[in-house]
Amino acid sequence: MLQFLFLCVILSVGQHHVAAVLDPGYEFVQEADAWLRLHMVPAVWSDARLRCQLEGGVLASPSTDAITQAMLIQMIRHKVTSRNMFTGIHALNFDLDFTLLMVMPLSKINLDWAPNEPNDDNEEEQKCVVLNGAGQVADVSCHVKHPYFCKKESGVMNATSDCPTTDKGYKYEPLTGSCYKFHRFAQRWNRAARVCHAEGGHLAIINSKIEAKVLKHIFEKNPVETIVEAKHADVALIGVWKWEDDDGEWSTIRGETLEKAGFAQWSEPLDRHSTYGAIQRSGLLDAVRKYDRDPFICEIKL
Template sequence: MLKTIILFVLLSVVFDGSYGKFVYREDIGGWIKVFKVVANYSEASAQCRDREAVLASPITEELILELKTIIAAQKHPTSYLLGTMARDSPNSFVSEEGVALEDMPEMDFMDKLNPDYGRCLAMSKDRVHVVPCSSKLPYICYVKRAACNLDYTYLSESRKCYKFYITPATWSDASNVCKAEGAHLVVINDRSEMNALWSFTGYQSFFVGLSQTGGGNWMSVTGQPVEDLYNLWYYGYKPSDDALFCGSIESSQKLFKADCNTAMSFMCESSINYIDRKVIFHEKKLKSD
């Protein structure tokens, strides 16, 4: 027998059915979400507003390139609805941000805009053209928002946010500072992330989110054994003392066991500032005898 169970799940990144998720694009300094399920202008605009975004328009050179790249990459060539509409008069096309069409970058692939065909714009991989606002088309939501909260810095190598504190603190105090900002002491996953962080800190030693538990086991503040993370130690081997120690990165870019009560610079890590942070419904059908 099939039973339908509705689960309420709090997610930091929403995978919204076939719509996918918002993705941060460093070159446009904002977030993009592709909606492949078709909608008319009013419906598409409302979907974007519900996510604190706007229906994307070609208002900058970077956005034009981003939109063209996304549309050209689709398996089935089709036009995508834009957030540019002739609201006040047949020829006064304006984006949802309030940018008039004449103030947008010049697009040599734009058709001659005939308002007799409609008051909305759509974009394919090689043209921008007029469509009726009732046209059902896929669309793209866009929001210009920083990747990181507070004064954290986004690093593209790891797609995470970091904040380096040069003022020394004990490991416990450092951990509390990070937690107060909704973050945690940095957990380094691999050599690529280590290299990026080393440059970011200005080549200085710092506490990381590792500590030694009973039995000599090293665990991260996110619950991973050190063997699953960046695991290059200062003396070439992982210390396994029974005493409690905390992890740090030394001048050789290697892990080192440090006295947890020693004051040292430290780094906090936070996930990128995802859009669509909300409670959603997941419907699952589970088989039972």
């Protein structure tokens, strides 16, 4: 079945319709009624799954002929048909059959296993599944790195948003020309930076007193009692940091000094052992330590 589908894929590459991209890297595939993003940088299965979750989607699987065709078309377009792509099919929690991340039994899916697959014949258990350029699947180790696709359902689309993302949490601010999202669930600075990046943005950078006031107003809409699992409910992490030494120079995540970026008004006194930047509810800069978990603000610059 999928061998025939693969031939159809080759014939239909020129006719396949892809809508305009709103989320960075995502393309809407009408036939599959879903958004797909090809991640070319290989990752182990657990990291691939986490990345897709941070983007608000799931690790894509060949769960329907339309999704399979869309994945193969992108592989052809990006000239990676010789690579194996991780899928959301796994057998991590049990020793029985493979299942989808959405707990769908494979008996419900029309899969084409490669010859002699699944085999699980290596010393390391093969509990994850990859898709190859011929539309066939095989079981592999979850700890070997492969490229992968993330998928979002069409229902997550926010067609009326002024922000270039399908995430409805972002709001456009005309005073700065950026979109912002306040994350109430506290994270460490490094993880917060990853979340913002996965959403198509970055930890907020304050480039003026006006922008500081904008972030202050955003903070005001999130009172202390709404913040979850935070070390400090009165500061929010932003895109400011320094090298891990007591006397390092503070800079933005773009490498600019705070003065060059446009805002360097600190609260006093600072904890000299803190290495990551934050903004107080007052709108002044503050600093937190490496392992502190705090709310954070992401920014997408238009």
